[in-house]
Amino acid sequence: MxxxxxxxxxxxxxxxxxxxxxxxxxxxxxxxxxxxxxxxxxxxxxxxxxxxxxxxxxxxxxxDSRAGLMGALLNHNETAWQASVMSGPPPLGPGAEPWERLLAFGRSRLETTLQHADLIRHAGQAGTRSFAAYSFAAMHVRYLLGQLGVTGDLPLLATALMAPLEAPILEQQVRIEGIDVERVFHGWADLAGRIVRR
Amino acid sequence: MxxxxxxxxxxxxxxxxxxxxxxxxxxxxxxxxxxxxxxxxxxxxxxxxxxxxxxxxxxxxxxDSRAGLMGALLNHNETAWQASVMSGPPPLGPGAEPWERLLAFGRSRLETTLQHADLIRHAGQAGTRSFAAYSFAAMHVRYLLGQLGVTGDLPLLATALMAPLEAPILEQQVRIEGIDVERVFHGWADLAGRIVRR
CATH class of the missing domain: 1.10.10.60 (Homeodomain-like)
Structure with missing residues (x-):
């Protein structure tokens, strides 16, 4: 001391x-x-x-407020998720093939978004994650698309891949339409395959 | 009388x-x-x-309330848009090739969503259109994908095509990131081409 x-x-x-x-x-x-x-x-x-x-x-x-607490909690979860993308075990973290990492990204994003959907709805008025949270994930998807040799407007293709994983859309599919989470994931993987032109 | x-x-x-x-x-x-x-x-x-x-x-x-008025106004606009899809002039309405109709759908959805983004944000808590409004558009996209011979999970592919046209995502691209509307449309058309495997 x-x-x-x-x-x-x-x-x-x-x-x-x-x-x-x-x-x-x-x-x-x-x-x-x-x-x-x-x-x-x-x-x-x-x-x-x-x-x-x-x-x-x-x-x-x-x-400051209940909404502030919700926002802080969401950031806290998001930071943990970002750490597992940057330095966690593969296939979400580094060390796996880009296609495997992309699929792991999709599954993990789908699961955490559904898990935190209530929190996301209460923390942000648009029902989506913060711009900072979005930017990190978008950067990661762009990087993987580049690694996969995808050509075109990568920022927009990355947004297109991430849009169906946003909370309002997932909640509508799973909670309102009653679509099975596994089917939603397979639909997303099919979308990714078409975007990557596999 | x-x-x-x-x-x-x-x-x-x-x-x-x-x-x-x-x-x-x-x-x-x-x-x-x-x-x-x-x-x-x-x-x-x-x-x-x-x-x-x-x-x-x-x-x-x-x-009933200001939010109720906003909701009614949004429904009013949506009904007019639905009429132009069902019985308006081509290529948004019937009479054009399915691929031309799909592109016209994307452009018109992009423009009306940006035009009514404030209204959408005030009328619904999730920042997205109502389930009824979504269902009509999803049905139309599924129909066009079928006409284009797309195979796979068409309801999920239709959702994937519509997700980047939702208000929070478009507003972020156009109002926050400053991406040109024309570039957003071309990105969407590229996405549609990949999904249809053209």
């Missing part, structure tokens, strides 16, 4: 900053546990405060 | 019903004119009542 005070690491956050980060993490974990066990409606600022053992004011100071 | 009373046509609405329909039409036209000239924010229940020369209570009785 004395040593730590004598030789502060440049990149180490100040103790209060580290506490704040831990605090924030604990609140997000409490909110996620509430969603997993009781559904999204159970996530009130009061309930999250109680579950994390802090005052309601702390939750408001940290996230 | 006497004749009309003696021989009422079975399908003719009662005079009060006809007045109500005319009234409703006038209110929707007033609302559309307000949007065209002053933007969506100008559409308040007060402004629509004033523009149509009726009391505010009439607007509320007819549409």
């Amino acid at each position: 004395t040593e730590h005070r004598l030789l502060p690491l440049v990149d180490a956050p100040a103790p209060e900053r580290r506490d704040a980060a831990r605090n924030r993490e604990a609140l997000l974990e409490a909110a996620q546990a509430l969603i997993d066990h009781c559904g999204l409606d159970a996530v009130t600022m009061d309930a999250v405060a109680a579950a994390a053992g802090v005052g309601k004011g702390t939750v408001f100071r940290r996230f | 006497t004749e009309h009373r003696l021989l009422p046509l079975v399908d003719a609405p009662a005079p009060e019903r006809r007045d109500a329909a005319r009234n409703r039409e006038a209110l929707l036209e007033a609302a559309q004119a307000l949007i065209d000239h002053c933007g969506l924010d100008a559409v308040t229940m007060d402004a629509v009542a004033a523009a149509a020369g009726v009391g505010k209570g009439t607007v509320f009785r007819r549409f």
